[in-house]
Amino acid sequence: MDSARNVCAKLVIIDDETAHLRLLQDALACDSLEIFTSPNSDEGLELVRAKRPHIVLLDLYMPERNGMEMLGKIVELDAGIDVIMMTGNYSAESAVEAIQKGATDYMTKPVSISKLRHRMGQLIAELHAHQRSYDLDLALIRAFEFEGMVGRSPLMLELFRKIRRIAPHYSTALITGDTGTGKELVAKALHRLSTVASGPFVACNSSAIVETLFETELFGYVKGAFTGAGQDKPGIFEYANGGTVMLDEIGDLPLPIQAKILRVLQNHEIQRVGSPVIRKVNVRIVAATHRDLRKMVAERTFREDLYYRLSMVELCVPPLSERKEDLPLLQRHFIKEFSTRYDRPIRGITRRAQVVLSRYSWPGNVRELENVIGHACMMTEGDTLDARDLPERMRVAVESPGKSTIVTLDQMQKQYVRDVVEQLGNKVQAAELLGIGRSTLYRILEGKVDDEEVASTNAPDNFTARAS
Numbered sequence: 001m002d003s004a005r006n007v008c009a010k011l012v013i014i015d016d017e018t019a020h021l022r023l024l025q026d027a028l029a030c031d032s033l034e035i036f037t038s039p040n041s042d043e044g045l046e047l048v049r050a051k052r053p054h055i056v057l058l059d060l061y062m063p064e065r066n067g068m069e070m071l072g073k074i075v076e077l078d079a080g081i082d083v084i085m086m087t088g089n090y091s092a093e094s095a096v097e098a099i100q101k102g103a104t105d106y107m108t109k110p111v112s113i114s115k116l117r118h119r120m121g122q123l124i125a126e127l128h129a130h131q132r133s134y135d136l137d138l139a140l141i142r143a144f145e146f147e148g149m150v151g152r153s154p155l156m157l158e159l160f161r162k163i164r165r166i167a168p169h170y171s172t173a174l175i176t177g178d179t180g181t182g183k184e185l186v187a188k189a190l191h192r193l194s195t196v197a198s199g200p201f202v203a204c205n206s207s208a209i210v211e212t213l214f215e216t217e218l219f220g221y222v223k224g225a226f227t228g229a230g231q232d233k234p235g236i237f238e239y240a241n242g243g244t245v246m247l248d249e250i251g252d253l254p255l256p257i258q259a260k261i262l263r264v265l266q267n268h269e270i271q272r273v274g275s276p277v278i279r280k281v282n283v284r285i286v287a288a289t290h291r292d293l294r295k296m297v298a299e300r301t302f303r304e305d306l307y308y309r310l311s312m313v314e315l316c317v318p319p320l321s322e323r324k325e326d327l328p329l330l331q332r333h334f335i336k337e338f339s340t341r342y343d344r345p346i347r348g349i350t351r352r353a354q355v356v357l358s359r360y361s362w363p364g365n366v367r368e369l370e371n372v373i374g375h376a377c378m379m380t381e382g383d384t385l386d387a388r389d390l391p392e393r394m395r396v397a398v399e400s401p402g403k404s405t406i407v408t409l410d411q412m413q414k415q416y417v418r419d420v421v422e423q424l425g426n427k428v429q430a431a432e433l434l435g436i437g438r439s440t441l442y443r444i445l446e447g448k449v450d451d452e453e454v455a456s457t458n459a460p461d462n463f464t465a466r467a468s
Contacts, residue, residue, distance in 0.1 A: 009054045009055060010052070010053035010054050011028065011034065011053055011057065012035075012036045012037070012038070012048050012051060012055075012057070013036070013038070013056075014040075014041060014057065014062070015039065015059040015086065016040070016059060016062050016063055020109065021039055023113075024057060025037055027116070027117065028116070028117065032124055033120070033124065036051055036053070040064060041062040041064040041065035045065075045070060045074070048074055052078065052382065053081060054080075054081065054082065054123070055081070055120070056074060056082070057084050058071065058074070060089075060098075061089070067085060068097065071083055071085065071101050072102075074102075075101065075102035076388070077382055078381070078383065079352065079387075080347075080350055080383070081382075082126075083102065083104055084104055084105040086107050088109040104123070130348065134348060137328070141332060141333050141336070145333075146163075146189070147185070148185050148188065149189065150329050150330055151326045153323040156323055156326060159186070159316075162315060163186065163189050163190060163193065164193065166190065166313050167190050168195060170284065170313045171284055172284070172285045172286070172287070172309060172310050172312060173187075173284075173286045173287070173310070173312075173313040174287050174293075175187060175288040175315050175316075176288070176289060176290070176293075177319070178290050178319045179290050180367030180368055181317040181319055181365045182317055182365075182366050183288040183290075183317055184203060186288075186315055187201075187244070187246040188201060190244070191243070191284070191286070194244070194284065196243050196244060199243025199244070200239065200240050200242070200244075201243055201244045202236050202239055202240040202243070202244070203248060204245065204247055205249060206248060206249045206250055206253050214257045215257060215260070215273055216233075216273050217236060218235050218237060218260070218261075219235040219237060219260065219271060220233050220234040220235030220273065221235075221272050222274045224274065225273045225274025225275070229274070235270065237270050237281050238270065238279065240283050241281045241283060242283070243284070244283065244285075245283050245285050245286070246287075246288065247261070247286070248288045248289075249289055250287040250288065251291035255301075258302065258303045261285075261306060262303065264281065264283075265306075265309050268281055268282060269281070293311075319362070320362040320365045320368075321362050321365075327357060327369075330366065330369055334370050335385065338374050344383075346377055346383050346385065347384060348384050349384065349385040349386075350384055350385065350386045352386060353376070356387045356390055356394055356395060357372075360394050372390060375389075375391055376389040376390055414444055417430070417434065417444050417445060420433060421441075
């Protein structure tokens with residue numbers, strides 16, 4: 001997309017060797033890269049804070065501050081920054097440590113200009129790909145947004161289809177689903193697509209009303225009906241005349257009020273408290289609940305006739321745990337929403353944060369996801385949300401799902417080798433980094449190696465890795 005091609009990547013180079021600094025600056029100069037340099041670690045960190053670069057070239061050994069410490073501060077500032085570590089003293093230990101702390105690459109000095117140019121080209125291409133992905137996400141949100149709801153999972157697309165078909169014709173509807181799934185959004189969608197869309201939409205949360213006030217809230221009262229009734233007051237049904245009433249958590253309604261609701265459904269009539277006058281109302285009623293009304297009918301805590309009257313049209317909103325394919329779109333939707341609300345240019349979310357979100361069980365459903373993204377958008381110091389910006393309860397739930405399992409040394413060895421291969425994305429480089437032969441690495445992965453087979457090799461001059 002055009003917006004992706006117009007992105008100019010920012011590069012900060014921090015190196016106390018001024019000659020090497022100038023060499024890198026001259027070698028990497030191009031129209032698609034805006035370069036800033038600093039020979040001082042503290043000034044370099046301030047430069048990173050001020051410029052918010054996409055890429056940082058960082059010397060490992062600096063007089064004022066250790067490169068590993070600086071790497072940690074840069075990643076903490078913005079985990080989306082690609083940091084390439086440079087050093088004249090290669091060691092496998094420091095290479096692994098750097099990658100584990102969030103570095104993208106680890107290169108030996110003097111850096112090969114051709115390899116560095118190639119790697120910078122890759123990172124700039126990735127930046128453009130991320131921007132294209134961002135633009136695509138926004139296009140997907142527009143394509144899969146339906147009356148304030150976002151979803152492309154089969155369950156949600158089926159729900160949208162039912163709403164479209166039902167909305168012009170229903171007089172009553174029942175919406176079921178767990179707390180936080182978006183039942184009120186479904187009710188509003190039914191109203192907006194109905195023939196009474198120009199009328200009022202009134203939502204009443206039954207669980208929030210004191211039992212003694214149900215009748216006056218729903219049906220109103222006349223002056224003098226009780227102590228404190230100084231004037232006539234219409235109830236919710238009168239107020240919503242010509243429109244839609246949503247009775248949220250209808251399972252919390254007392255049985256006497258359920259009988260009066262049934263009368264509204266059957267006769268379209270209400271009667272204010274303290275008045276003998278029967279008033280006609282024309283309202284559509286959408287009831288919602290997270291409870292099992294069938295079970296409540298069997299237990300005689302919910303009227304059977306009211307249940308069957310309401311459930312002529314029934315819509316079930318799926319929990320987020322059953323539609324996790326919608327998570328990426330919902331994340332982008334809420335990031336866009338809160339970025340605008342807080343006036344902060346947040347451009348995306350790291351893979352680490354996405355992994356945490358994808359592994360979480362989401363007991364609070366979409367409402368919880370909205371609150372989590374809102375929290376992260378407030379907490380982040382950069383323009384990319386990271387795992388550390390998420391609430392601690394989520395990180396703990398994902399990182400400590402249960403008691404750890406005891407494994408053998410052979411299993412630990414095999415898993416460690418797999419982790420290194422996964423981080424580097426190349427088995428040859430992994431073998432060089434681990435100090436073993438390629439055939440030995442293959443046998444370790446297959447579980448066919450003895451300790452005597454493990455042999456060291458010379459450390460490589462250079463290698464490339466992707467941050468997890």
